[in-house]
Amino acid sequence: MFRSIFRSNGPRRTGRRLFVAAAVGCLGLLGCANLDFRGERFQYDPAFELGSRLRPPDKQATPVAVTNKSMQIERNLGVR
Numbered sequence: 405m406f407r408s409i410f411r412s413n414g415p416r417r418t419g420r421r422l423f424v425a426a427a428v429g430c431l432g433l434l435g436c437a438n439l440d441f442r443g444e445r446f447q448y449d450p451a452f453e454l455g456s457r458l459r460p461p462d463k464q465a466t467p468v469a470v471t472n473k474s475m476q477i478e479r480n481l482g483v484r
Contacts, residue, residue, distance in 0.1 A: 445472040455480040 446452070459482040467483050469475040 442470065442472045442475075446476055452476070452480050456482065 456479065461482045461484045463484075465483040467475065467478050469478045
């Protein structure tokens with residue numbers, strides 16, 4: 405019984421396991437594309453546009469936001 409655990413599985417069985425693992429991984433990644441991990445956004449308010457009108461966009465700034473709300477704040481502050 406324990407001999408089968410310590411034996412090497414042959415190339416066919418190992419290749420088959422790798423193929424199944426890759427297929428399951430790819431299918432799992434496709435399912436995650438529909439999920440929104442960044443959270444909710446602010447509701448639209450015309451006052452948000454005031455900051456972008458007063459400040460010109462900064463071409464040297466790089467966005468570092470992770471969530472949707474922080475991306476909206478950066479956009480309103482001129483980070484594109």
